[in-house]
Amino acid sequence: MEKLNIDCLVLIFDELLDDSNSLYSCLLVNREWCNLVVPILWAEYPHYYLRMKIAKEKLSNVILSCLPTSSKQLLFDNNIKLPLTNLSIPLTFNYVSFFKDLKVKTIYNIINLVFKKEILIGVNYSKRRNLLEQEIYKLYISQCKSIKSLEWKTSQSLPSFPGALTCFSQLYSLDIGIDYINPDNLYDMAQICKDLNELFVYNISQDILGLIYLIDVQKNLKNVSFDFKTKKKMCKELSITLARKGGTINNLTLYNSIGVISHSFLTSLINLKDLTIDHDNDCASYEEVKEFQKHLANSKFSDLQSLEIAADLLCFKELAMLVEKTKGNLSSIFIYTFSKSSENTGMFLKTISNHCPKIEYLSTYIGPKDLIYVKSLLMNCRNLINLCLRSLNENDDIGDELLDILTNFSPKVLTDITIYGGWKYSIDVLEKFFESYRGRKLRFFIYYNYIEYNIHIVDVVKKYYSEGIIIGSNLLHYSV
Template sequence: MAQICRDLNKLNVDNYFQDVPGLISLIDAQRNLKFVLFKFSFNIKKEIYEGLSKALAKKDTINSLILRGSVGVISHSFLTSLNNLKYLTIHYECENCEAIKELQKWLGNSKFPDLQSLDIGNDLLCFKELAMLIEKTKGNIFDITAYTSNKSAENTGKLLKAISIHCPKIDYLTTNLGPGDLIYVKSLLMNCRNLVCLFLHSLDKNDDIGDELLNILAKFSPESLTEIKVSGYWKYSIDTFENFFKSYKGRESLHFDIIDDYDGEHITIGHINIVYKYYIEGIILCSNLLNYVRLKA
């Protein structure tokens, strides 16, 4: 097959759990490979990973890379060779600390100047390394998803700071927010004036930053920001909740959701009634809190 197929633009390998004869030769033979997706099913022998890594390292034509599935300690050294990468997605099921450290190392050492979209998930804890990666781009990133449910995560502020400085064109952001990160939310909103969707997950169950966050959003949100999702683990006073929605009068209608493991601890019937009030007025386009109107009425 490698002798026949030399001009593939797209390679999709699903449930990769053993050596596939000829696969590395097939990759080696490609002259203009653009899109690569690997979904790993089980831990594969080290030598197979090494061969695959070496083959991918030669393909600087790749501009879209998606890596998913279950992995052990594998080398991601090939990432440093993909200088033309524009779209990067990595979602691993990975409980091995060494595997996470290995990925972190190569992400921090990589350079993708033309990067446009970045999606890193499943508790890979790469906030510092992603900040380093973003600092080396040309400012064309429009889409970032980087969040974790691991409460021991660090450097969320570094990531937000890097985005606020180096991603002026960003329109979609999903990430975590720690108690000390609010200053970076302000700079993000002031510098990234094309932002459309902002989803902020809590890093812990700290309930003291909700009001300050909503005040910052009310004061500094760009006109383009029409979809906001914030954590249900944070506490929001009734007055601040209402003032936030008042700030959207005269603007495009807002999609507003409460996310994370919402258990109703901080969102009361008063909050829900406010959402319903501004939904009726047309300021809120939709909200998952509207699902509770009948339940709590």
């Protein structure tokens, strides 16, 4: 049998990555296979096993064993005792050098293992903890040749550690906790990594020049997520910088951004495919909300595929204007609001019906006059798999009408339906709806207090569950 060359073997082993048992058996074949498989396994090992207590301790001990003698001596001199008794035999590989992700949880697990029997308070503990953290990060940065993903939530000056240029030069994803780091270190990181694809930043409250510079130097920034907290000053420069990246950003997520950053940059994101805006902070003024709505309505995301808006404000009209300007590639829409007004919900449904033929997942609201648009939606959007409808007016009783429309017009692939609303349902209409799903498998959920006291509806759901038509429902758990 002709021997496969190393490149072919690596390609094969990479394909086996999702089957860890098979990949593990490959390293037992011979020394050459072992040398090829171990780096692949250990590049993923921390990610898969961090939740398991025994595995976490083993992983932590392996990393501690890789510390150089100088670090171990420094820690010993500062009364930091390492639990290395079960790893007295020299390691076969330098396992740390294989890691591709540097996660905060991995560092915390090691620190907790070392100090688990100590009282974790006082200046002395803080100093020793900081020293241990420093040496662990130095180990990673000096040994890892190409970290792809970094969670940067520490005051340690990571870009200044020996080996940082090599370690971070191919960084793909960067997750920053602004509250933890020294902002000046962002300038140093910007000199090293300029090909970030993903950037996640948390707890932004004002413009940070180092962060703005880091964003500016990126050549291919595609996925951006910003989490804002109570504002100190308006983030004007950050908005301008994001506008300059409008040609590359495909995915954008904003948390609590209204009133903290100007959304004028949205109109510059000409290649956006996924947009998520989640705002649960009610500190925004009326003027700030109107400013957000204006920029949302003026934006044009032709290639948009996923839209998620969760906010304590009404913007169905603006969302309809946004959807109308897409090219029909939207496959997922999720809308959630705390508002109780159903203004323009029908307009939004109508727009989805007319402009989203590929929609598969939809969660939105309906008012008492919107059933005609629900019918149109079901008739035009035949790829719809998952539908969630919420009521903004609990006083309207449209339950039977809604079920009739779902019975007569639902596409064959629509098998996951959720309804939030204080509507009543006749038993015969409900049974007719379930009968229309014979030959299919339905997941059906209804949420409102009335259901809890209607034993007949619960009994009907349980009946069709026993017949295999309904495969999941919240009503199966009610005992009335």
